[in-house]
Amino acid sequence: MTIRNYIKDQWLTYLGWIVFFMLTVFVIWLTPNYPFEWSIAGYLFVIEFIGLVGIQSIHYVLKRSWWRKLAVSEDYSVLQNYLTGARSSVEKLQQQYVNQAIQEHQAMMQEVISAQEEQKEYIDSWVHEIKLPLAASQLLLRSIEFDIPDDKYIALENELTRMNDYVEQVLYVARLESFTKDYLIQESSLKETIQPVIRSQANYFIQKNIRFSLIGEDEVVLTDPKWVAFIYRQIVSNAIKYTDDAGVVMTRIEKQKRGVMLHIVDTGIGIPPEDLKRIFDKGFTGTNGRNAQIHSTGLGLYLAKNLAQKLGIELTVQSQWKEGTTVSLFFPKLSYYNEYEEDE
Numbered sequence: 001m002t003i004r005n006y007i008k009d010q011w012l013t014y015l016g017w018i019v020f021f022m023l024t025v026f027v028i029w030l031t032p033n034y035p036f037e038w039s040i041a042g043y044l045f046v047i048e049f050i051g052l053v054g055i056q057s058i059h060y061v062l063k064r065s066w067w068r069k070l071a072v073s074e075d076y077s078v079l080q081n082y083l084t085g086a087r088s089s090v091e092k093l094q095q096q097y098v099n100q101a102i103q104e105h106q107a108m109m110q111e112v113i114s115a116q117e118e119q120k121e122y123i124d125s126w127v128h129e130i131k132l133p134l135a136a137s138q139l140l141l142r143s144i145e146f147d148i149p150d151d152k153y154i155a156l157e158n159e160l161t162r163m164n165d166y167v168e169q170v171l172y173v174a175r176l177e178s179f180t181k182d183y184l185i186q187e188s189s190l191k192e193t194i195q196p197v198i199r200s201q202a203n204y205f206i207q208k209n210i211r212f213s214l215i216g217e218d219e220v221v222l223t224d225p226k227w228v229a230f231i232y233r234q235i236v237s238n239a240i241k242y243t244d245d246a247g248v249v250m251t252r253i254e255k256q257k258r259g260v261m262l263h264i265v266d267t268g269i270g271i272p273p274e275d276l277k278r279i280f281d282k283g284f285t286g287t288n289g290r291n292a293q294i295h296s297t298g299l300g301l302y303l304a305k306n307l308a309q310k311l312g313i314e315l316t317v318q319s320q321w322k323e324g325t326t327v328s329l330f331f332p333k334l335s336y337y338n339e340y341e342e343d344e
Contacts, residue, residue, distance in 0.1 A: 001067045006060055017052050021045060066091055070098070123174040127167055134164050157203060165237065169299050172230060176306055183311070188225040190253055190262060191218040197233045198251075204240045208247070216253030219260045221331040227307050228329075231315075234300035235264045235327045241296075242288055242325070243268035259332040266326075271319040279317060280305040 001009075024044065029036045069083055082102055086095040138160050145153055191214070198212065205212050239249045247267045254261040271279060275286035283298040301317075308315040314330040 001064070001071075003060065010056065013056075014052075017048070021048055024048075070094070120174050123170060127171040127174075130167055131164075134160060134167065154203070154207065158207075161200075161203070165233075166297070168230070168233075169297065169303065172303055172307070173299065176303070183224040183227060185222055185224055185311075187220050188223055188228070189218055189220055190260070193225040193229050194232050194251065194262075197229055197236060200233070201236055201240060205249075208240065208243070208245045210240060210243055210246070211248050213248070213250045214253075215250060217255070219253055219255055221260050223311055223313065223331060227311060228313075231304045231307055231313075231329070232262075232264070234304045238300055239264055239266035239268060239325070239327075242266070242270075259330055262329040262331070264327045264329075265324065267324045270321040270323050270325055271317070272321050276317070276319060 021044070025041045028034065028040070066085070066087075069085065082099045083095045086092040138157070141153065141156055141160065194214075198214075204210075236249065236251075243249060243266045248265075249267075250263075250265045252261075252263040252265065254263065269288060272287050275284075275288075278284045279286065279301050281298075282302045284302075285296040285298040288296070305315050308329065312332065314328075314332070316328050316330075317325065318328075319325040
């Protein structure tokens with residue numbers, strides 16, 4: 001508590017002191033055979049004011065350490081540590097109340113954490129269980145490929161692929177908080193990481209007559225290829241979704257002094273300037289995603305951004321409305337940071 005706030009809170013004390021001083025002067029004035037002089041009232045005012053300031057200063061100094069314990073810090077550590085050091089009856093009452101609240105808060109948080117763990121385990125189990133009938137459905141669809149019209153076959157295949165993508169998103173959302181338990185950093189070939197993703201999206205490229213090109217020499221980066229493939233899949237999926245028929249989607253690998261850049265460039269509809277700052281927000285679909293013909297969950301770029309940050313990858317987006325979008329992934333060299341510090 002600051003001195004200013006303390007003085008504001010003590011207004012009743014100061015009001016009582018003024019009333020007491022006025023009563024004292026009034027009693028002196030009424031005393032018979034005692035000459036009243038204003039100088040005496042002035043001396044009395046100064047003496048009592050000095051006494052008031054002294055008492056208030058001592059009280060503030062004695063209480064300051066206790067008030068600091070009650071102050072809420074930015075990291076809310078007050079909800080983690082029990083209060084101690086109460087001396088007066090009022091402080092002991094406050095300490096008992098706060099400690100009881102902390103205890104109940106911790107018990108409630110433990111229940112929430114347990115419930116989240118159970119929910120995550122259920123989601124993981126559900127995802128793995130649902131993948132089996134999805135895979136079986138795709139096999140059954142291929143077995144009747146020549147028994148149904150091509151347009152119906154393609155439509156069913158697209159829907160099954162979309163369902164599989166949504167299931168993957170659910171799985172990765174559930175694993176996002178426990179990311180540190182499920183990643184392995186290793187030397188990975190970028191082309192070997194992204195080519196299976198391109199093959200999995202081949203039908204969409206063919207159906208929309210979108211031309212794909214991969215430019216640049218292969219580079220080896222230190223990362224987790226599984227998570228990078230998922231990030232790349234989200235970006236390419238968006239590029240296909242928001243690129244008109246006969247458009248172009250290009251992936252370019254560029255080696256730089258500080259690391260390796262992976263650019264995904266499309267000639268799609270682009271992102272409106274007012275949406276560009278919010279594209280990484282969870283659940284944000286933007287102007288494009290609200291289009292009835294384009295279904296968007298608002299999770300793809302949110303997951304890509306969060307996973308990239310956890311892997312130490314810098315993900316940036318540049319876009320021109322009605323012209324196209326470029327999404328860039330920067331993989332820094334591990335030695336780059338040490339070299340940068342030595343140069344400084």
